[in-house]
Amino acid sequence: MTTLRRSEENPASHHASNDSKLSTRIHSSEKIPVTVFDQAEHASCAVAHEIAELIKMRSSERRPCVLGLATGSTPLGVYRELVRLHKQESLSFRNVVTFNLDEYYPISHEASQSYHRFMWENLFSHTDIKPENVHIPDGQVEPEQIAAYCQSYEAEIRHAGGLDLQLLGIGRTGHIGFNEPGSPVDSRTRLIALDRITRLDAASDFYGEQNVPRRAITMGIGTILESRRIILMAFGENKSATLAGAVERPVTANLPASYLQQHSHVQCVVDRAAAAELTRIKSPWLSGAVQWDPETTKRAVIWLARKCDKAILKLTDEDFGEHGLQDLLAGQGPAYDINLQVFRELVGKITGWPAGKPESLRRPGDISRPGDDTFPKKILVFSPHPDDDVISMGGTIIRMVDQGHEVHIAYQTSGNIAVFDADALRYADFVREFNRGFGLDAASVDHLERQVEEFVGGKKAGDCDAPPLRKIKALIRRCEARAGARACGIGPQRLHFLDLPFYETGLIRKDPIGDADVEIILQLLKDIQPHQVYAAGDLSDPHGTHRMCLEALLRALALFESHFRGAMPEVWLYRGAWQEWEPESIDMAIPLSPGELARKRDAIFKHQSQKDRAMFPGTDQREFWQRAEDRNRGTADIFNRLGLAEYEAIEGFVKWINPRN
Secondary structure, eight states: OOOSSOGGGOTTTTTOOOSSSOOOOOOTTOSSOEEEESSHHHHHHHHHHHHHHHHHHHHHTTOOEEEEEOOSSTTHHHHHHHHHHHHHHOOOOTTEEEEESEEEESOOTTSTTOHHHHHHHHTGGGSOOOGGGEEOOOTTOOGGGHHHHHHHHHHHHHHTTSOSEEEEOOOTTOOBTTBOTTOOTTOOSEEEEOOHHHHHHHTTTTTSGGGSOSEEEEOOHHHHHTSSOEEEEEOSGGGHHHHHHHHHSOOBTTBGGGGGGGOSSEEEEEETTTTTTSHHHHOGGGSSOOOOOHHHHHHHHHHHHHHHTOOGGGOOHHHHHHTTOHHHHHHHOSHHHHHHHHHHHHHHHBOSOTTOOOGGGOOTTOOOOTTTTSOSOEEEEEESSTTHHHHHHHHHHHHHHHTTOEEEEEEOSOOGGGSOHHHHHHHHHHHHHHHHHTTOOOHHHHHHHHHHHHHHHHOOTTOOOOHHHHHHHHHHHHHHHHHHHHHTTOOGGGEEEOOOGGGTTSSSSOOOOOHHHHHHHHHHHHHHOOSEEEEEOOTTOTTSHHHHHHHHHHHHHHHHHHHSTTOOOEEEEEOOSSOOOOTTTOSEEEEEOHHHHHHHHHHHHTOGGGSSSOSOOTTOOSOHHHHHHHHHHHHHHHHHHTTSOOOSEEEEEEEOOOTTO
16 A cells, blocks of 8 residues: 655654565664564565565475464465465465464354454465464364363474464554463463453454453463564554553563563564554654654654643753753754744644635735645545544535535445444334335335344344345445535535445455455546545554555556546545544644534534444444544644644644655
8 A cells, every 4th residue: 555644754764664674673762673664565575575485494494384373454464475475486385384373262163253264264275285284273162171172282382393483463452362461471372361452352343342252262472482483563553552562661461562572583563653652753862863854853842842731932942951852952953943943834734724725815924825726626535434524524524615615525435334233124114114104115125124124133243244234234324424414515416425345245354455446436536536635544443444445545546647647636634533643744734613513513413323332433432423523622732732823623634645756
């Protein structure tokens, strides 16, 4: 996927590596070597190639290669690349013996959420590995046999000669495998109770927290630490705080991944988002010499102001000196000059005219912005789910409509998996009664409702919906999207329901983005030819849908650029449903009045199936409207504390810069 920010704007850029080799350098604030890649795909390929080299080396030695493997979204890219290497570059797995870290308990091998099924669907069935060489903890063992089974699993690892390489992910509790906080360093394969946060993170896979198994079988910390080589992978901002704790802070049982500091041959491989909380990324001036450019200076001054709880223009030379910014002060001081530079830049980010201001309304002193000469504009807002538009940038949409722009909204997926069965039954019942009330033929509706009731009645926890039920749920969300857009002043003729194919699996786990997804978006771009495009840069959603929708859009934009040379739209990334931009990242801040915030709330309320209790709320238990208001007010409060104007709320946007330019 294309990087979100221009590299010179990202503080990690001079640390990031896109090489195929993994760095063994340890930075001053870190106790484990960490290699930071621009993109998760690059990181996955680097790890896959290291594994491939190990397999080849062991094969040349006529020895088995014993791998410890992980599951979940993190290692998927590794497995895809290993499959490609097998199919296209003749990498053989005949000498590979594998041991998986963990499995839910109890769970059948055939369950869509089982790690047994995951491994065969994503790796083993696509290679020439011998089935007898595959070992995955068995979620079907009888309860009275679990202790003996776990001992035999350990014995099989020893019999194979021990693990040559263990691949790990990291949970938000800091667990590796399913070793939750409190796990002892010498623990072995065993049955363990899952932490509630772990169960919440898995809730989307099981269609609700109530369906997530409460226990799992996992390799122990001691088992993992006996591996000859360990690679810990982490992708996404939701892993950043936990990763930083595991890498930089003292070893503690409360953060099991920190035990990896005791291993002599361990490596962390992360993308830029997961590295965000590392000291060398977040505040590099605390971990060594820094090359001071305008972007790093802005970040440092905002960091200092927030740490001292002062307005930017009130920071003193002493504040800089006492907080590790002596070099910045010496090179660019005095403090007030630095403060003024950053303050003026932040003021320039705030605008009430997100799509430009017409010449007739400009006043002396107004900041001239690119594109001001085109008014009104065609605006195209991409919404991954049918409510992300109003949750994340509803106030800005309202502002642009009121200012006379032609605003279109493209809903990229149907969002059908996020509707409760009870809501689908309620709407089916409404349609039946509607038809009867108006004297229409309701026989077909009666038949459909009976089908849906039979399916729901016989549905087991974790089962995917039958096609008729998915269609009803998709229609519910489509009608809610129309109502939400109408509350923003946008009529149905400017709404586009794309129903991208990658989403329509009926499962939480989606297909990879394909050419068909990209072509649908490309055709819409050609039809509208927008001046501005808005898209979700909120990549911590638990389903991964936002990330995949952005990937599809950026691929379509690359094709659009080659088709319409010189007519590329501005692209702005919003957040709000799952996280918010930090003030130093914001390129455009749109202040909202109390009235606009109330209208935004009303638009969110139109999504009734997501109101009160959403199907997949993540670990944030607030309703989406509460998250949005709290984040928007929070951003405004930060700007106020920095000494800028005081607003009711602010929606922030980051400008996407085409890396080809």
